[in-house]
Amino acid sequence: MAVAVEHPLDKYVRTEKLPTLWCPGCTIGIIMTSLLRAIDQRIREGLLRRDQITFVGGIGCSARIAMYVRFDSVRTAHGRTIPLATAIKILRPEHKVIVVGGDGDICAIGGNHLLHALRRNMDLMIIIVNNMIYGMTGGQVSPTTPLKLYTTTTPYGNPEKPLNIIRLACSLGANFVARGSATHPHILQQIFYKALGKRGLALIEVLSSCPEIFGRHIGITDPVKSFMTLREKIKVKSNPSLDESEYDWERGFVIGVYLDKDDPGYIDNLSLLYKSLRGF
Amino acid sequence: MEKRSSQISMARARYKIVVISERCKECGICITVCPVKILEKSSLRNSRGFRYPVASDENRCIGCRLCEYSCPDLAIYIL
Amino acid sequence: MRIDYISGNRAIAEAAIASGLKFFAGYPITPSSDIFEYLAEELPRRGGYVIQFEDELASIYAVIGASWTCSKAMTATSGPGFSLLVEGISIAVMTETPLVIAYIMRAGPATGVPTKTGQYDVFQAEYGFHGGLPIPVFTPSNPQEAYDLTIKAFNTSEILRTPVVLLSDASIANMFGKVLIREAGEIEIIDRRSIEILRKKGCEWSLDDVYEMKCVGDGYDIYVETLTHDEKNIYRPTTDVQRRLMWRLYRKIMNNREVLFEYSFHNYGNKRCRNMIITYGSTFSSVSEAVRELNKNEKDFCVFKLKTLYPINEKIFYEKTRDVDKIFVVENNVGLYVKEIRSVVRDKDVISISVIDLEYPDPDEIVERVREWL
Numbered sequence: 219m220a221v222a223v224e225h226p227l228d229k230y231v232r233t234e235k236l237p238t239l240w241c242p243g244c245t246i247g248i249i250m251t252s253l254l255r256a257i258d259q260r261i262r263e264g265l266l267r268r269d270q271i272t273f274v275g276g277i278g279c280s281a282r283i284a285m286y287v288r289f290d291s292v293r294t295a296h297g298r299t300i301p302l303a304t305a306i307k308i309l310r311p312e313h314k315v316i317v318v319g320g321d322g323d324i325c326a327i328g329g330n331h332l333l334h335a336l337r338r339n340m341d342l343m344i345i346i347v348n349n350m351i352y353g354m355t356g357g358q359v360s361p362t363t364p365l366k367l368y369t370t371t372t373p374y375g376n377p378e379k380p381l382n383i384i385r386l387a388c389s390l391g392a393n394f395v396a397r398g399s400a401t402h403p404h405i406l407q408q409i410f411y412k413a414l415g416k417r418g419l420a421l422i423e424v425l426s427s428c429p430e431i432f433g434r435h436i437g438i439t440d441p442v443k444s445f446m447t448l449r450e451k452i453k454v455k456s457n458p459s460l461d462e463s464e465y466d467w468e469r470g471f472v473i474g475v476y477l478d479k480d481d482p483g484y485i486d487n488l489s490l491l492y493k494s495l496r497g498f
Numbered sequence: 499m500e501k502r503s504s505q506i507s508m509a510r511a512r513y514k515i516v517v518i519s520e521r522c523k524e525c526g527i528c529i530t531v532c533p534v535k536i537l538e539k540s541s542l543r544n545s546r547g548f549r550y551p552v553a554s555d556e557n558r559c560i561g562c563r564l565c566e567y568s569c570p571d572l573a574i575y576i577l
Numbered sequence: 578m579r580i581d582y583i584s585g586n587r588a589i590a591e592a593a594i595a596s597g598l599k600f601f602a603g604y605p606i607t608p609s610s611d612i613f614e615y616l617a618e619e620l621p622r623r624g625g626y627v628i629q630f631e632d633e634l635a636s637i638y639a640v641i642g643a644s645w646t647c648s649k650a651m652t653a654t655s656g657p658g659f660s661l662l663v664e665g666i667s668i669a670v671m672t673e674t675p676l677v678i679a680y681i682m683r684a685g686p687a688t689g690v691p692t693k694t695g696q697y698d699v700f701q702a703e704y705g706f707h708g709g710l711p712i713p714v715f716t717p718s719n720p721q722e723a724y725d726l727t728i729k730a731f732n733t734s735e736i737l738r739t740p741v742v743l744l745s746d747a748s749i750a751n752m753f754g755k756v757l758i759r760e761a762g763e764i765e766i767i768d769r770r771s772i773e774i775l776r777k778k779g780c781e782w783s784l785d786d787v788y789e790m791k792c793v794g795d796g797y798d799i800y801v802e803t804l805t806h807d808e809k810n811i812y813r814p815t816t817d818v819q820r821r822l823m824w825r826l827y828r829k830i831m832n833n834r835e836v837l838f839e840y841s842f843h844n845y846g847n848k849r850c851r852n853m854i855i856t857y858g859s860t861f862s863s864v865s866e867a868v869r870e871l872n873k874n875e876k877d878f879c880v881f882k883l884k885t886l887y888p889i890n891e892k893i894f895y896e897k898t899r900d901v902d903k904i905f906v907v908e909n910n911v912g913l914y915v916k917e918i919r920s921v922v923r924d925k926d927v928i929s930i931s932v933i934d935l936e937y938p939d940p941d942e943i944v945e946r947v948r949e950w951l
Contacts, residue, residue, distance in 0.1 A: 232800075269794075290799050292793065293800075295668050305646075
């Protein structure tokens, strides 16, 4: 019996593009739905307007979130989402501008732009989907790949200590820094909900399970096993301290809101300085 | 592509478990996270060959929505 | 309308303001920084934004983002900076984003001599980005032309939805001259929102391959795709779609060759032009001096000054070179644009006179080198 059934989030999704290209068991979809639920909550509470949300996505599996959501959505080159989002925010300050990207897109090639966006406390919401590998291109090492791991470009093991994004973000001046995990969608939704209401930069690192690519490197390719392996490594804490942000695959990850302050964002600074010029 | 989905539910249950079978990729996460363990893989497959979940006993669903929230493909939700 | 005595760089900035520039993103690089600095003072007073980014990569992507809010946007750079932002140009071509890049050439590859001039980058301006599609490149030779061509660059980018390069150099950047500054009410300023109106009304542009642009915040839930896409912006990796897209983007520019091709032709009162000198940009100043000397004896020299390097309008070249014996291409590099001339004019001698000079080439040297061939 063919009956058209509508998922509650279908109104925010370009359903003509479903099913998604993500692998079975890839948790990027969970991150997308948690984000859409948080947005939906804000819209229903009248705190966000449906036509004032813009997504910016780069290259990689994570950036495809920008392809599947039904909002104003701009795709651009690998790693260059943050400057593009910055310009859109400056010219459309009433929009909520959300940048989605992976650990490679935002922390490697986009690292410089990330650094300056944090320093500027730019009024963006940056979601870093961290699967600790370059997934779409087949499994090369990324700045967040665990030490000593085999990857296709470090076949003798990764000699690099991985990046602790939380520590970077907290030390540079962002207003809101949090770590979430796709394995804990309720907590993730709460974090997204808070971040949507912030001015200044809100950075959320979300750990994600990648059974096909990262899973292949650690020997766990079954979607459920990969999901549960990640889930067991997660510890939930409210108000974790910076030391607990320690990024270590062996010892696990602490998720929660690491920093939540309300300094003026870049748009506030700019408006203040330009105020005398145009009377606005 | 027209969305062909089937509604799998029973009218007397307190919570209705709705599965959009065409979207399912048989990842198995919903089955694993369900706290009352009432989801299992169907013997039927969707048009791409994946076995979507069915409720073995919908009356026992507690409406926690962990399946809905943990599905990456918007393929299952609770009414 | 007013007359002002300003430098080439300042003329570019004034023209950008007159065109309705709303957003400038840049990175300081000699010799383009003073465009940036002048706009940083003036543009905010007129409701625009000028932001310095951490590098040229960020600048070009910021300009693309700004353009997608339907605001006119530009950046300014020099050789090394352009090498960094070429990926952005490719993205702009594929997504059909209007934007203007003021490219102020300096001497030499790499760091070269930042404060001195050259014409080394004529190929990079057009062919620097990956993808192999054409973009318009305009090249002024004095401040008045810098002003007029910048207006034209903005109009072109808006109506054809393409990135446009305004290729200047360090000499013109710092050359002072009288500029007739005409503003928005006195000259034609085109905005991309009027593409449909112009299409219905009819205009000199060929608009069959241009689609209307919808922007962020217009309420259409737009999707800007950098992968190969069909008319509905959906990624379709098929040969059919790729072919249609490539030819549409190609025709969009090439079918407008006639409107885009700007030049000036100088006959110096001679009855017949037997020897033609083709040149462009700052080299024209030296060439016009040299031709004065050459016409003293030979009396059959003319100068064809190009103000648009790409796309090339072959028809004008055939017309102008019909009765000419020899063609000399004088440029301040190892002989680059001459190759383009050779591929267009195939039945005459096209001789490359390459005068590499950090400042204006010496006219006497040009006279000597040309006379070697007579």
